[in-house]
Amino acid sequence: MPKPLRAAAAPPPTDTTSGALPTYLRIAEDLTRDIGSGRMAAGHKLPPERAMAADKGVAVATLRKALQLLVDRGLIERRQGSGNYVLGGNRSVGTYALLRLELAGQGGGLPTARILDMTRAAKPAALPAIGASDIGLRIRRLRFLSDTPVAVEEIWLDARWLDKGALTPKTVSESLYRSYEDRLGLKIDAAEDVIRMGPLPDWAPAEFGAAPGQNLPLIERRAFDQGAQPAEASWTWYDPTRAQYFARVP
Template identity: 50%
Template structure:
């Protein structure tokens, strides 16, 4: 289920397990106050060692999403303020949750097309095209444009979580985003792995993202397979 950490795009295994559990809590599949299975059982379910699982649980505890009671077990605690690497990733499997991973199809530096909305200060941007998976199930296509004045994404360093990459490699972080959700048709670069042909009708999201500046620095568009996934926005 989890990507090996020797892949340049992969998070450490313990962080991947933590993200899965965070998304399970956010979706309600793990309810506030629920007792988690014993650690050995939970580790076996996620196909990791108990040592790795305990590092994952420690991350949840640090975020206020887990209470560890000596002699009793580990209990889920709801915390609307908790942030995760994928806290701004709004697509889930129809059953809820799912670990996001990505396969980069293309990364290039190019001039911004005239039809894109205004973002950033440069005429150029890094354009990234990706196939998104949830629990290794193809779920979405993404085309992401990062303004050149904010930095460049190097193919050999590209990460599953671009927001995490921006913070670690480029020194800024996304503080807010606006999503516009509608219906769209898959682009002409749709890969066969997606399961839909180019021009197929899917869910469609346009997003503008801001860092600590008055204008957005990133624009993206996402086509998601409504037979597999859905867009979720929780208000708390």
């Protein structure tokens, strides 16, 4: 059994995000993940809109904007005089369609992230091949699910994309793939993951709750652009007592 990690106190939501998504989109993404995972099955009736809005602390108009996005994605249908019903799960839609980390034991969890460091640097020799250049953009982040710190990430974007636009800590939203698309015209269409164990790096913040060098589950990812060319590689160390890797097949 993995050694339990010390739980870190969750900071205020404004501290866990970099470029927070609009409220309606955060709600839509949270519901999209629940539907895509099967936790909200086809035929499931959503609570009344006023009750949902009150539960989420938003205006009814904001909730309805989120629900309309789910309608547009083909995930729910709105039946006049009856309510909102789930049509079925689809993990291929939404801002976090390629995210495979969920809260341990319960699933779901709205993803957010805090940037720890962003710089151009020489790619490490162990990095999976993502382009001809020896230079890449390195992004280190602390990842949260529903404001609980669950992972640390080191992400490398190939240098060929850096001439397409500017990425800075202030312009990157809490969804990195959304930022790629908005800022660089880069759409991540597919990814391949390898999962193994690996020591936590020494740059991981104490807030994560694990000591550098502690062996943790490690996801090594190579992601591909809209032309099916490798564009990004990353390493994600996660706490197995707080998060789990989830993939639906097919």
